[in-house]
Amino acid sequence: xxxxxxxxxxxxxxxxxxxxxxxxxxxxxxxxxxxxxxxxxxxxxxxxxxxxxxxxxxxxxxxxxxxxxxxxxxxxxxxxxxxxxxxxxxxxxxxxxxxxxxxxxxx
Amino acid sequence: xxxxxxxxxxxxxxxxxxxxxxxxxxxxxxxxxxxxxxxxxxxxxxxxxxxxxxxxxxxxxxxxxxxxxxxxxxxxxxxxxxxxxxxxxxxxxxxxxxxxxxxxxxxxxxxxxxxxxxxxxxxxx
Numbered sequence: 001x002x003x004x005x006x007x008x009x010x011x012x013x014x015x016x017x018x019x020x021x022x023x024x025x026x027x028x029x030x031x032x033x034x035x036x037x038x039x040x041x042x043x044x045x046x047x048x049x050x051x052x053x054x055x056x057x058x059x060x061x062x063x064x065x066x067x068x069x070x071x072x073x074x075x076x077x078x079x080x081x082x083x084x085x086x087x088x089x090x091x092x093x094x095x096x097x098x099x100x101x102x103x104x105x106x107x
Numbered sequence: 108x109x110x111x112x113x114x115x116x117x118x119x120x121x122x123x124x125x126x127x128x129x130x131x132x133x134x135x136x137x138x139x140x141x142x143x144x145x146x147x148x149x150x151x152x153x154x155x156x157x158x159x160x161x162x163x164x165x166x167x168x169x170x171x172x173x174x175x176x177x178x179x180x181x182x183x184x185x186x187x188x189x190x191x192x193x194x195x196x197x198x199x200x201x202x203x204x205x206x207x208x209x210x211x212x213x214x215x216x217x218x219x220x221x222x223x224x225x226x227x228x229x230x231x232x
Contacts, residue, residue, distance in 0.1 A: 049218035096154040
């Protein structure tokens with residue numbers, strides 16, 4: 001199975017900050033990597049697919065990069081509604097696997 | 108508008124069974140592959156199972172193999188998860204998820220594009 005590891009596990013930041021979350025795969029997965037955001041009590045929401053493609057309706061302050069084994073999710077200027085937990089997920093092969101999550105909290 | 112509505116969750120004793128349902132609307136159900144993803148209380152996301160658009164393929168997490176069965180009825184725009192031999196560790200919110208996909212080098216790159224609100228399952232005596 002492909003293991004996914006996110007860093008950091010938690011992060012405190014302020015409105016307007018630039019934030020980068022990293023996801024590493026245990027083997028090369030090309031660009032078969034997706035990112036999701038989940039707010040408390042809600043279902044997850046797709047942000048980025050294929051490592052760098054922005055899902056329709058997602059603000060452009062979110063961006064994804066990387067290929068192979070290392071990927072980043074960048075939020076260019078944090079907004080109050082961005083505080084949530086973020087997950088990466090590999091879709092290179094079954095079983096699909098998620099990172100453990102990165103909780104982004106207000107400083 | 109894509110809508111996915113799960114039902115069938117509840118309290119069940121260890122060793123018991125439960126069948127979850129997902130009713131879909133707002134898109135051509137038979138054209139999309141589907142998944143179940145779960146989340147234990149206070150924990151992260153775990154993919155559980157996948158079913159192809161016409162049931163041509165099904166895949167399961169190791170934790171579900173041999174105990175869970177995913178199936179669908181395209182005529183009813185519905186997907187199901189039959190869960191047997193339930194364990195305490197199966198306690199979670201179960202989400203019905205519709206795939207999106209693009210083709211990369213001849214292979215489908217799938218992503219979890221639309222999510223239901225989830226149905227809670229509690230396994231406890």
